[in-house]
Amino acid sequence: MEFKDYYKILEVPREASQDDIRKAYRKLARKYHPDVSKEADAEARMRDINEANDVLRDAEKRAAYDQLAANVSGANGAAPGPGWERGFEFSGGEGQGPSEAEFQDFLNGLFKQAAHQRQAQQRQSAPGQSYAVRGDDHHAEIEVSLEDSFSGATRDLGLRSVQLDAQGRPQVVNRTLSVKIPVGIRAGQMIRLAGQGMPGEGGASAGDLFLTVHFAPHPRYQVDGKDLTMKLPVTPWEAALGGKVHTPTMEGVVEVGIAAGSHAGSKMRLRGKGLPGDPAGDLYLVLEVVWPPAESEAAKRAYQQLAEAAAFNPRLHLGVQA
């Protein structure tokens, strides 16, 4: 397990003042913040930078880290224990890559647990007082497919969290949760798993687990809230003359009518064929006119006949002759 040198990550010396750390952090945040950065590894870098900043900017955490770091170097660079690595993550399963929760939650949770434990110990030494604290809520991001939202699939989530044991040492706890995704969930929405956050203390209830949902990119649909948009390829004669064509939807193939005189970019709405809900979202079909290749003699002749029949100059608005 790799020991992270927070001073190195923030590019400051060990004796750096709080002001130095603040300045270094702001400089790096501007460079690597995933919302604004173009760097390829921005997200991973920012996670390390945030983690380092969270610890070094807080006097109490910094002192604890310095002590830990000293022990590490004293033990010839052995790992300082699992608590200092990212400790909370989900993997999507079904071949999707893991999406990582913010380390922030883990680290804050860890320090809060330590504080709770200290309080609990203090209260135990003061008999006659009861002590109960509800567990902290946890938050993570989860990537699901459009199909999961449409049908409400059950997904296995690998969850790794770090908790302090009775002696205050951080321990990695692995568990798998089988979660039923609510039907019609949309990107950006949160789902709540009651009682799946951090355990409570003194008989109090556990916190909740909040998951913010993201959709995996879909090869066919673009998603806007509950509405879906799909490009529907049509032939020039289907667009010009109108007609019935088949189109796939989330629910299966349906027949739609193309209005005569349609063109590339024409938009059709299939009401209620988007994501489920009350009311359900809509499916928008954006027509894409696809021309057959002029490979055969017959096709070439047909294009020539069209050229003669249509007398069409698509560059008229540019002020040039055909």
Added chain:
Amino acid sequence: MKSMTVYSAVSVDDHAPVSVHELAKLCDQQLEWVVTLVQERVLDLELQGEPDQWVFASHYVGRARQVSRLQRDFDVNLEAAALMTDLLEEIRALRAQLGR
């Protein structure tokens, strides 16, 4: 065969909105900070009432968390973080339209 409990997740918007206290915790902030967000119209309330009773839908949780993150990461005031959030949301919406 190994049996496994299936946990039902519920949508925050449909069934279990996030309380103001939970929102503050999820943002690693105090209740007063959420009150300021509402006063500054960064978050809108669907139902008026005492701050202690406020509840929020998913969209606002993500928004509040982002404002908190931007305030912390860039050391900017609430107005600047809210403006950045508006612009970032607009960029995300435009990118979604482009299918990127």
